[in-house]
Amino acid sequence: xxxxxxxxxxxxxxxxxxxxxxxxxxxxxxxxxxxxxxxxxxxxxxxxxxxxxxxxxxxxxxxxxxxxxxxxxxxxxxxxxxxxxxxxxxxxxxxxxxxxxxxxxxxxxxxxxxxxxxxxxxxxxxxxxxxxxxxxxxxxxxxxxxxxxxxxxxxxxxxxxxxxxxxxxxxxxxxxxxxxxxxxxxxxxxxxxxxxxxxxxxxxxxxxxxxxxxxxxxxxxxxxxxxxxxxxxxxxxxxxxxxxxxxxxxxxxxxxxxxxxxxxxxxxxxxxxxxxxxxxxxxxxxxxxxxxxxxxxxxxxxxxxxxxxxxxxxxxxxxxxxxxxxxxxxxxxxxxxxxxxxxxxxxxxxxxxxxxxxxxxxxxxxxxxxxxxxxxxxxxxxxxxxxxxxxxxxxxxxxxxxxxxxxxxxxxxxxxxxxxxxxxxxxxxxxxxxxxxxxxxxxxxxxxxxxxxxxxxxxxxxxxxxxxxxxxxxxxxxxxxxxxxxxxxxxxxxxxxxxxxxxxxxxxxxxxxxxxxxxxxxxxxxxxxxxxxxxxxxxxxxxxxxxxxxxxxxxxxxxxxxxxxxxxxxxxxxxxxxxxxxxxxxxxxxxxxxxxxxxxxxxxxxxxxxxxxxxxxxxxxxxxxxxxxxxxxxxxxxxxxxxxxxxxxxxxxxxxxxxxxxxxxxxxxxxxxxxxxxxxxxxxxxxxxxxxxxxxxxxxxxxxxxxxxx
DNA sequence: AGCACGCCGACT
DNA sequence: GTCGGCGTGCTC
Numbered sequence: 116x117x118x119x120x121x122x123x124x125x126x127x128x129x130x131x132x133x134x135x136x137x138x139x140x141x142x143x144x145x146x147x148x149x150x151x152x153x154x155x156x157x158x159x160x161x162x163x164x165x166x167x168x169x170x171x172x173x174x175x176x177x178x179x180x181x182x183x184x185x186x187x188x189x190x191x192x193x194x195x196x197x198x199x200x201x202x203x204x205x206x207x208x209x210x211x212x213x214x215x216x217x218x219x220x221x222x223x224x225x226x227x228x229x230x231x232x233x234x235x236x237x238x239x240x241x242x243x244x245x246x247x248x249x250x251x252x253x254x255x256x257x258x259x260x261x262x263x264x265x266x267x268x269x270x271x272x273x274x275x276x277x278x279x280x281x282x283x284x285x286x287x288x289x290x291x292x293x294x295x296x297x298x299x300x301x302x303x304x305x306x307x308x309x310x311x312x313x314x315x316x317x318x319x320x321x322x323x324x325x326x327x328x329x330x331x332x333x334x335x336x337x338x339x340x341x342x343x344x345x346x347x348x349x350x351x352x353x354x355x356x357x358x359x360x361x362x363x364x365x366x367x368x369x370x371x372x373x374x375x376x377x378x379x380x381x382x383x384x385x386x387x388x389x390x391x392x393x394x395x396x397x398x399x400x401x402x403x404x405x406x407x408x409x410x411x412x413x414x415x416x417x418x419x420x421x422x423x424x425x426x427x428x429x430x431x432x433x434x435x436x437x438x439x440x441x442x443x444x445x446x447x448x449x450x451x452x453x454x455x456x457x458x459x460x461x462x463x464x465x466x467x468x469x470x471x472x473x474x475x476x477x478x479x480x481x482x483x484x485x486x487x488x489x490x491x492x493x494x495x496x497x498x499x500x501x502x503x504x505x506x507x508x509x510x511x512x513x514x515x516x517x518x519x520x521x522x523x524x525x526x527x528x529x530x531x532x533x534x535x536x537x538x539x540x541x542x543x544x545x546x547x548x549x550x551x552x553x554x555x556x557x558x559x560x561x562x563x564x565x566x567x568x569x570x571x572x573x574x575x576x577x578x579x580x581x582x583x584x585x586x587x588x589x590x591x592x593x594x595x596x597x598x599x600x601x602x603x604x605x606x607x608x609x610x611x612x613x614x615x616x617x618x619x620x621x622x623x624x625x626x627x628x629x630x631x632x633x634x635x636x637x638x639x640x641x642x643x644x645x646x647x648x649x650x651x652x653x654x655x656x657x658x659x660x661x662x663x664x665x666x667x668x669x670x671x672x673x674x675x676x677x678x679x680x681x682x683x684x685x686x687x688x689x690x691x692x693x694x695x696x697x698x699x700x701x702x703x704x705x706x707x708x709x710x711x712x713x714x715x716x717x718x719x720x721x722x723x724x725x726x727x728x729x730x731x732x733x734x735x736x737x738x739x740x741x742x743x744x745x746x747x748x749x750x751x752x753x754x755x756x757x758x759x760x761x762x763x764x765x766x767x768x769x770x771x772x773x774x775x776x777x778x779x780x781x782x783x784x785x786x787x788x789x790x791x792x793x794x795x796x797x798x799x800x801x802x803x804x805x806x807x808x809x810x811x812x813x814x815x816x817x818x819x820x821x822x823x824x825x
Numbered sequence: 826a827g828c829a830c831g832c833c834g835a836c837t
Numbered sequence: 838g839t840c841g842g843c844g845t846g847c848t849c
Contacts, residue, residue: 165849171826178849201827201848212848213827228849807826808846 154234157187160222163235167200167217170266170433171807179226181234190235193243194219195275197236218245218268242280244272244394249411255444260819261796262434270432271409279388284397291369293343294336298329302478312340312417312452319446320476321464322456323708325486326677331364334419337454338400339369346416347399351408351438353425355380356621361402377403377410405430408441415451418442422457423464424670429822437820439463458677458707459670462718463725465711477708487705488679488686492694513649516689520647521609523685525628525640527648528602529675541580542587548578602629614638634671637678644680650690662723669698669710676702724820728792730799733760733772733782734815742815746802749787749794757783772816
């Protein structure tokens, strides 16, 4: 039992005289040999440059190890190894040191390390998983996000599953035949984009997808065209459902064997097997969620990301890279085409167009009008003038739209996500707090914001309970289910289905039904689309003091409205929001690109990201101050703050980056103009490494492109 | 971060 | 003369 380590190494390496002697020696002395220190080294390239698997920025460099002759064959670049690391070193002897995992990055003839190299302890697997190409990508991502290379590699290389490695991957299939352009003919530049892919070029486009159910097929055709041209392709989607839709469309187009699906619902072993199939060149195309952004597709010809505004594209593990940014890096590094698509458009995507990096890929106005539903608004003024509102509890336009739609097919009701905005009730009698004008629910749109109506937006200072006269309120959370019950009572003849975070409904049949859903969980209608949709979600978002509030509300609306039939087929959408608001206008006119362009212009004027690059430095006050003092920031850098961080509301589950309970943290923002982003990240990373190495007080957290800058 | 080295004071 | 406090600095 005491010899497990060395025995395993021995049986792996194959016998060699000296090592057997070493082992016998160890067995006699009852102490296993701790290293291969006395074993002969590889004759050619006896040095292995190793990335140790420790995500510490001050250890963010390679370490050289000696390659024992017995490992010469297996210790190739990219393989996983175990090495001793961390012990002090005296008299050229290495004692102790913990075994940690790492990757061989390179084999070399000599080391520039002045001391005596420790030997590799073990080659864990002969599979070259950290290929030079993947390493280069990880390096770029680490630099972009001021993070540690090892952290990024952890995100990029899945954990080893020995059983999956033992199975051979099937031989690569011949490229499929090029598909017809299909729905891409609806876009003036669509066929040209496909032709460029077919010619092996690297076109880049920001794609404003037409409303309707065709986007998975169109995305599949772009991937298949790339495959037909003999190159690899990669698509990242916000969730498993969207990935499954694209998977289905691609399989229908080219059959099995040309691509793999990389999502969380496949277990780790299946996932690793598919990852290996890509890495071994057995399969050339991947469809998946966020983690697929790093998938080792060979000879990458196209990267695609769908609905890049969805927050799940933001990795939550350090250094929190965003799928769109990683794919942009990949497209540049690997000479691949890029397709950034969605029904909505992010400011970042608009910037890709604005800077000329990508070209717009959008339908012309007549095609948009032909595909989009009719969108109507119900705002403050309308509700106030609406005599029916008080009794119907819903503005009459909304109510009529529901009623008419339900005669023709399923109707979608988009409600705020549970917990987004607690609704308020009388503290004494629990009667819901309702708007005096339209009977909509009252809520506080933010901690310090006035009480206002969730439907019409009317502010309600000095509220008093209509039932008992009480003026104090208590918060109650009303989610999709409760809304469903309330609406169901208004339409007793119609079935009510709900879809939300815990119960996501994939599809609904083409029959009258009220479908109540939170944003992102909308079931896909099986028929020609929802007959109508009622969007109750937006007011919560529009009331938030968040930079992205408008963009995010519009994205939720567009994604729901895209599931509704075209206006010509009776499709109608009612959004409860003020018609003068910019995102509301963009929805009515179905102009996501215009909204993103205007938003981008605003951001440029205000010096906000993504036009400037921002970093957030947070932590205890002295840590933030210390890091900013140490950092040699670019000359144009502007430090905003630090300011005290808001204490998380009690009851909210603690998230990464939240201060520990009772501590008052601060946050500073550092802003640099376009072009200085790399210098900013490098300066912060260097400063953090220096402070960690010297252990100067508590560490500060550094985040590039922080998501939540109010 | 670990972890070992090493330079100083209380004990056998 | 030796054990062990934790301050300091390195990890191939």
